[in-house]
Amino acid sequence: MLRRARIAVLVSGGGTNLEALLGAQATGGIPHGEIVLVCASNETAFALERARRRGIPAFGIPRRALGQEKFEAALTEKLADYRVDLIVLAGFLSILSEDFVRRWPDRIVNIHPSLIPAFCGKGYYGLKVHEEALRRGVKVTGATVHLVNEIPDGGRILLQKAVEVLPGDTPEVLQRRVMEQAEWVLLPRAVEQLSAQIASEKEDHL
Ligand code: GAR
Numbered sequence: 363m364l365r366r367a368r369i370a371v372l373v374s375g376g377g378t379n380l381e382a383l384l385g386a387q388a389t390g391g392i393p394h395g396e397i398v399l400v401c402a403s404n405e406t407a408f409a410l411e412r413a414r415r416r417g418i419p420a421f422g423i424p425r426r427a428l429g430q431e432k433f434e435a436a437l438t439e440k441l442a443d444y445r446v447d448l449i450v451l452a453g454f455l456s457i458l459s460e461d462f463v464r465r466w467p468d469r470i471v472n473i474h475p476s477l478i479p480a481f482c483g484k485g486y487y488g489l490k491v492h493e494e495a496l497r498r499g500v501k502v503t504g505a506t507v508h509l510v511n512e513i514p515d516g517g518r519i520l521l522q523k524a525v526e527v528l529p530g531d532t533p534e535v536l537q538r539r540v541m542e543q544a545e546w547v548l549l550p551r552a553v554e555q556l557s558a559q560i561a562s563e564k565e566d567h568l
Contacts, residue, residue, distance in 0.1 A: 364393075364394070364561065365561050365564035365565055366393075366394055366395055366396045366557065366561055367394060367395040367396070367447045367448050367556070367557035367560035367561050367564070368395075368396060368398045368399075368444065368445055368446050368447045368448070369392075369395045369396060369397045369398060369399075369446065369447070369448045369449075369450060369553065369557065370397075370398065370399040370400070370401060370440070370441055370444065370446040370448070370449050370450070371383060371397055371399070371400045371401075371413075371450045371452050372400075372401050372402070372403070372437075372449060372450065372451050372452070372454040373400060373401075373402045373403075373407055373409035373410075373452055373453050373454055374402060374403045374404065374407055374409075374453055374454050374455040374456065375407055375408065375409065375453055375455065375488070376407075376408050376409060376453065377407065377408055377409025377410075377412045377413075377452070377453060378453070378541055378545075378546070379452035379453050379473055379541075379545055379546065379549050380400065380409045380412055380413065380452050380453070381412055382545070382546035382549055382550055383397060383450065383452060383549060383550055383553060384397065384412065384413070384416055384418075385550075386550035386553075386554075388416075391550050391554060392550060392553055392554045392557060393554070394554060394557035394558040394560075394561040395448065395553060395554065395556075395557030395560075395561070397413075397418055398418070398419070398444045398445075398446065399418070399419055399420075399421075399440060399441070399444040399446060400413035400418055400419070400420040400421070401420070401421050401422075401423055401437055401440055402420070402421070402422045402423070403422075403423065403424075403425040403433070403454065403455070403456045404422055404424055404425065404426070405422030405424055406422070407422060409452075409453070410422055419444070421440060423436045423437055423440075425456055430459060431459075433456075434458070434459060434461075434462050437462075438462070438465075447469065447560050447564075448469055448471070448553070448556055448557065448560055449466060449469060449470045449471070450471050450472075450549070450553055451470065451471065451472040451473070451510065452473060452549060453473070453488075454472070455487045455488060458470070458510070460512060463510055463511065463512060464512055467511060467512075468509055468511065469560075470509065470510040470511075471507060471508070471509055471510070471520070471552060471553065471556060472507070472508055472509075472510050472517075473505060473506070473507050473545055473548065473549045474486075474491070474505065474506045474507075474508065475488075475491045475492065475503075475505050475537065475540050475541070475544075475545060476491050476495065476503055476504065476505070476506065477502070477503060477504040477505075477506060477522055477524060478506040478508060478517065478519060478522070480495075480500070480503070481494050481495055481503075482506075488537075489533050489534070489537055492533040492534075492536045492537045492540070493533045495527065495536065496527070496531060496532075496533060496536065500527055501526070501527055502524050502525070502526060502527060503524070503525055503527055503536070503540060504522060504523050504524040504525045504540065504544050505522070505523055505525070505540055505541075505544035505545045505548055506519055506521070506522045507519075507520045507521040507522075507548050507549060507552040508520055520552050520555070520556075521548045521551060521552050522548075523543065523544040523547065523548055524544075525539055525540045525543045525544050526539075
C-alpha cells in the first residue's frame with residue numbers, strides 16, 4: 363500500500379494557494395500526499411472556510427492573542443495529533459521561531475510572491491511585495507517555492523517562475539497575475555515532489 367505524506371497547510375488570509383492545493387489533490391495532482399490539517403494564525407481567515415467545505419479539519423489559532431510561544435505550542439500539538447510529515451506555508455504571514463523551524467528540518471516549505479532574493483525578508487509579504495516591485499520598476503517578477511530551514515541553509519530554493527510586469531499594472535493586478543501564472547502552478551508541484559520523497563522514506567521504514 364502506498365504510504366502518503368501527511369500534509370498540514372498553514373494560512374493567514376484568503377487561501378487561494380490552499381485552494382490550488384485542494385484542487386490539485388482533488389484532481390490527482392498530489393498522489394503522494396494528503397492534506398490532513400489546515401491551521402490559520404487567526405480565527406477569521408477565509409482559508410479555514412475553504413478547508414471545512416472540503417471536509418478537512420481546520421483550526422484558527424489566534425497568534426496575536428496567545429503570543430508566539432503559546433501559538434507554536436498549540437500548533438505543535440495539532441501537528442502531532444494529525445501525525446503531520448510536511449508543513450506547507452501557503453500565505454502564512456507570521457514568522458515561525460528558530461526553535462520551531464529547527465524541529466522540522468527540510469519539512470517546511472513556503473511560497474513567496476517574488477523571485478527571491480528580490481523583495482523578500484522582513485516587511486515583504488502579500489501585496490507589499492508587489493507594491494515594492496512596481497515602485498522599483500522591475501520588468502519581470504514571479505514566485506519562489508523554498509524550504510524554510512535554519513541558517514545557513516535558510517531558504518534553499520526548490521522552484522521559481524518568472525512573470526512579466528506590464529505597463530499600467532496596479533499591485534492588485536500584478537498580484538493576481540503572479541498567483542495565476544506562478545504560485546498556483548508551482549506550489550502543488552513542489553508539494554508533490556516533497557511528498558514523493560517523504561512517501562518513499564516511509565516505505566523504507568516499513
Ligand atoms: C500569496 O501571494 C503568497 O505568496 C503571499 O501571500 C499571499 C497569500 O494569498 N505570501 C507571502 O507574502 C509570504 N511571505 P492566499 O491567502 O490567497 O494564498
